[in-house]
Amino acid sequence: MKSRILFVDDEQSLLDGLKRSLRSQRNEWDMHFAPSGEEALKLTQGDRFDVVVSDMRMPGMSGAELLEQLSALHPEMVRIILSGHSDEAMILKAIPYAHQFLSKPCDADVIKQVINRSLRLKSLVGDVRLQTLVSQIKALPTLPSLYVELTELLKSDQVTVQKIGEVISRDPAMVTKILQMVNSAFFGVGRHISNPVQAATMLGTETLRSLVLSAGIFLQFDDKKLNIGNFSLEALHKHSLYVSLLAKGIAESMGADKQTLEDCLLAGLLHDIGKLILAQGMPEEYKQFYQEVQDCKAEMVAIERKIFHADHGRVGAYLLGLWALPESLVEAVAYHHDPQSAEHVGFSPLLAVHVADVLASSKSTDAAVQPAGLDMAYLEASGVSNRLDEWRALHVKLMEGVE
Amino acid sequence: MTTMVQSVALHDERNWFQLHDELNHLPDAQQRLVQGRIARDMGQRSGVAPLGYPAVAILLIMVSADIREHMDWLWLPSLGLIFAGFGEFLMGRRLAVSEDAAIDHPKRRYQIFSLINALSWGMYVGLIILTHEGDPLSMLVFLCTVAATSIAVGTQTQEKSHWLFYLALMWTPIAASTAFVAGIHKEPEVLLFSILAVSFPVLVGTQGLRLVAEYLEAQLDRSALECRTQDLEEALIKQQLAEKARNAMEVQLRQAQKLESIGQLAAGIAHEINTPVQFVGDNNRFLQEAFQDIETLRKAERGLFEGAVDGRVSVQQVRELEEEIDLEYLLEEIPKSLSQSQEGLSRIANIVSAMKEFSxxxxxxxxxxxxxxxxxxxxxxxxxxxxxxxxxxxxxxxxxxxxxxxxxxxxxxxxxxxxxxxxxxxxxxxxxxxxxxxxxxxxxxxxxxxxxxxxxxxxxxxxxxxxxxxxxxxxxxxxxxxxxxxxxxxxxxxxxxxxxxxxxxxxxxxxxxxxxxxxxxxxxxxx
The missing domain is CATH 3.30.565.10 (Histidine kinase-like ATPase, C-terminal domain)
Incomplete structure (x- = not known):
């Protein structure tokens, strides 16, 4: 079945141009073009669409308003803004509803790539309910202490963007959101960036201030809502930070380049972001899941797949992909429990995170962090199984440092 | 123009007190300025006069055996006069050169010494009269002298109010005449002393007062004038500065407003340009692909021509290819895309030239x-x-x-x-x-x-x-x-x-x- 893509722009010439330049996709995509937000809404009433690409500023209904309505009516739809505007106030309005932001002029190849990537993501999480859940996420729960620290920092006059970046880089939820801002072209950046401090620097203190304090891109963790057994955000944070550190250590031992080191650090930090999504969005199921893990001691991922129809890795990866985070990260997060699902072997952030996660969780007793097994076949195939002892030693050494 | 400092209006029919009142009504800073000047001049004017007190005391001790006889009574006021006289002299010197800001301290010392002086005088006179007579009239004279002296000192240091001043004016002549009457029956040196003792404060109290009033008037006149001139100058300078600042601000604001509107425009213009850039680019890409397709078709047609000779290629194949690349669509869309691109480019050119002209x-x-x-x-x-x-x-x-x-x-x-x-x-x-x-x-x-x-x-x-x-x-x-x-x-x-x-x-x-x-x-x- 062809994927259905909807383009919305008030400029007919622009729609015609898109129609012509994307003509080579005509066998894969079923493309529709609407000259206004109102028309677009009408079109979506009849049929479902997979992706909508909308202009921001249009007479009548604006792009932000259109996406807002679509996110309520057809939440599973991937929502992309294609705009030539750089007006910050307008961008802030669209931020909660747009998954990605492309700035005009945008090469047809980039548009193709972005749409194709979004479509491919859907294969990660087949369940429409989960797709809907992830697609509607505007913000993820952040650790209250870090959130308070960050807002205090932002409210003070004398603060360096470096310092802000450092606080952000300690919280997976904040990191995810801020990387969405810079990796998608929300503020005119739009390239592979996996360093949160660098991301903060690119946005600048003023933009961060309006993003955090007025647009509220970070959500404070609500203890009551996430009251599931002894699931604790603190433990998850600690684990994520540790995996991040260990994954980077492993990459260092492999002599990886700077970009890979940063990707490992980040993939480690974000690898369990799917748990946050599941626990936040489906607390009832998460309780059930937790119960079953306690009872039968079956493999956690299997229970997740049974209850949620997807494991937390893929759910997290779906969000990261939707938010246009770098591909290597999405892959590392998606398959960190079953690296053989990835299409390639060899050392990668995925491998580093897989090993680090398994080593770090091997002795965990916390509900948020469940022990998992190493995929020896994959390590074998990647030709790194001989390094395992070295990494175990690294883990022991790092643990001593942490404790 | 609004004057920053309130100026003093002067008129002829105004006594010292009106001046004093007026002084009180002046703004603090200006009051301080005038008072500082007065106090300084007070110090200068007092000059070596305070040395007269100890001099008279020593002189009396030297000339009057009678006084030497009663030294066990008189040592305290004598010592007081000698001590306070020198003290007042020194403080007067200090006062004469003090800055406005530091004038309070020497002024207070000067007043204290003056007071000790006055009290010593009163004691001195009173004791002398008392040891000689001891009658009530002498007591009255003593009190008057003390009052008059104190008031005289008070006026000198301009720390007084209405009724005290009149008290001084009334009481000093009474005290003087009483002392004179009391002393006329006594030894000549006591008479001389009485006259000296009473007339000194009277002199200071009345004559000094007049001097002070005149001086003050002059000073106030001058300071008011100076203040006015200063006011005028300051106000003028301030006005000029304000004018300059306003002009600069106006220029800045206009500049800022222009920047603001240009900044606002820039975002809009970027959008206006980005839109045609987007579709011209898209059209261009389409033309590229379309050309490739047509090229493929042309090759096939070429093949058809060649093949037609020996019948290898069928028309059917070319027709299929035509269908596949949707030749009709291409033929329809290519001219459209060219004209839209043309229109897009002229839109860009228009905006750019308008922007150039505008700015x-x-x-x-x-x-x-x-x-x-x-x-x-x-x-x-x-x-x-x-x-x-x-x-x-x-x-x-x-x-x-x-x-x-x-x-x-x-x-x-x-x-x-x-x-x-x-x-x-x-x-x-x-x-x-x-x-x-x-x-x-x-x-x-x-x-x-x-x-x-x-x-x-x-x-x-x-x-x-x-x-x-x-x-x-x-x-x-x-x-x-x-x-x-x-x-x-x-x-x-x-x-x-x-x-x-x-x-x-x-x-x-x-x-x-x-x-x-x-x-x-x-x-x-x-x-």
Whole structure:
């Protein structure tokens, strides 16, 4: 079945141009073009669409308003803004509803790539309910202490963007959101960036201030809502930070380049972001899941797949992909429990995170962090199984440092 | 001009107390200044006079055996006189050279020494009279002397009030005469001493007082005059500075407003340019691909020609290929995409040249400005500001004469008006569903003027605010949205720089009409 893509722009010439330049996709995509937000809404009433690409500023209904309505009516739809505007106030309005932001002029190849990537993501999480859940996420729960620290920092006059970046880089939820801002072209950046401090620097203190304090891109963790057994955000944070550190250590031992080191650090930090999504969005199921893990001691991922129809890795990866985070990260997060699902072997952030996660969780007793097994076949195939002892030693050494 | 410091009004019929009152009414800083001067002069004027007290005391001890006889009674006041006399002298010197800020300390010491002096004198006189007579009259004289001396000292140090002054004036002559009567029956040296003892404070108390009053008057006159001069100078300087600052600020604000509007425009222009760039690029890509497809087809057709000879290739294959690449679509779309691209490119070119024209700096001198063209250019660069909210209806008189003026500043004025109109309409559209904006712009010639009217059907201006709209910093927009300079600048440009007129007619909920009159003759007052 062809994927259905909807383009919305008030400029007919622009729609015609898109129609012509994307003509080579005509066998894969079923493309529709609407000259206004109102028309677009009408079109979506009849049929479902997979992706909508909308202009921001249009007479009548604006792009932000259109996406807002679509996110309520057809939440599973991937929502992309294609705009030539750089007006910050307008961008802030669209931020909660747009998954990605492309700035005009945008090469047809980039548009193709972005749409194709979004479509491919859907294969990660087949369940429409989960797709809907992830697609509607505007913000993820952040650790209250870090959130308070960050807002205090932002409210003070004398603060360096470096310092802000450092606080952000300690919280997976904040990191995810801020990387969405810079990796998608929300503020005119739009390239592979996996360093949160660098991301903060690119946005600048003023933009961060309006993003955090007025647009509220970070959500404070609500203890009551996430009251599931002894699931604790603190433990998850600690684990994520540790995996991040260990994954980077492993990459260092492999002599990886700077970009890979940063990707490992980040993939480690974000690898369990799917748990946050599941626990936040489906607390009832998460309780059930937790119960079953306690009872039968079956493999956690299997229970997740049974209850949620997807494991937390893929759910997290779906969000990261939707938010246009770098591909290597999405892959590392998606398959960190079953690296053989990835299409390639060899050392990668995925491998580093897989090993680090398994080593770090091997002795965990916390509900948020469940022990998992190493995929020896994959390590074998990647030709790194001989390094395992070295990494175990690294883990022991790092643990001593942490404790 | 508003004077910063209150000046002292002087008139002839004014005694020391009026002066004193007036002094009290002066602002603190000025009071301090005058008091400082008076105190300093007091110190200077007191000179070696305080040394007279110990001198007289020593002299009396030396000449009068009688006094030496009663030294067991008199040692305290004698010592007091000697000590306080020197002290007062020294403090007087200090006071004479003190700064205003540091005058309190020596002044207080000076007063204390004066007081000790006065008390010692009183004691001295009283004791002498007492040891000789001991009668009540002498006691009275003693009291009077003390009072008079104290008051005399008080006046010297200008720390006194009305009734005490009159007390001094009344009591000192009484004290003097009483002392004289009391002493006339006694030994000659006691008489001499009595006269000396009483007349000294009287002299100081009355004569000194007069001197003080005169001096004060003179001082106040002078200081008032000085203050006035100073005021004037200061005020003048301040005015000049304020004028300069205001001018600088005005320039800055105008610059800031211009930057603000250019910044705002830049974002809009970027969008206006980005849109055609996007579709021209898209069309280009399409043409590339289309060309490839056509090339493939051409090759196949070529093959068909060749194959037709020996019958290897069938027409069917070419037909299939034609279908696959959708030749019909291509043939239809290629000319369309070319013409749309052409249109897109000319849109870009228009905006760029309008921007260039709009921001052309222009000279310091007035030049002839084509108002119609200026309006068109301004509309072009501000398109992104109004196109989402309003239609534009232009009625520009084709034969409009050129107007002498500053092109760029007029552009700025037109821009401010158009943007304001768009904002007013936008505001109305937000509150009223389905309202569609209209901005009417027209130019026409009148005998001595060119009239430009810019009318919108936006929110309008409430009656009570109409009078304020040309004030600098007046804005109804939220903080950070407008500097409140737009119309103030329009006023300054049209009225001050072009000697034109600007009128506003606005009705809430109906819209606003701005009418600008620009004189055809160059008779403006240049600022």
């Amino acid at each position: 052309h700096p222009g000279g310091r001198e007035k030049e002839l400005v084509d108002i119609n063209r200026a309006l068109e250019t301004t509309l072009e660069v501000s398109r992104n500001e109004w196109k989402y909210v309003a239609e534009i209806e232009c009625q520009l008189e084709a034969s409009l004469p050129m107007v002498p003026g500053y092109a760029q500043e007029l552009n700025q004025v037109f821009l401010n008006m158009i943007v304001n109109a768009a904002h007013a309409i936008k505001e109305r559209c937000e509150s009223e569903e389905g309202a569609r904006g209209l901005i009417k712009i027209s130019t026409q010639t009148q005998p001595r003027f060119v009239v430009v009217s810019i009318e919108d059907n936006g929110t309008g201006i409430p009656q009570e605010l109409v009078s304020k709209i040309f004030d600098p910093f007046f804005t109804t927009k939220v903080v950070g949205k407008g500097s409140g300079q737009g119309l103030a600048i329009a006023y300054s440009v049209i009225v001050d720089k072009h000697a034109g007129k600007i009128a506003v007619d606005s009705r809430p909920c109906e819209g606003t009409l701005f009418t600008l009159q620009l004189p055809l003759a160059n008779n403006s007052k240049d600022v």
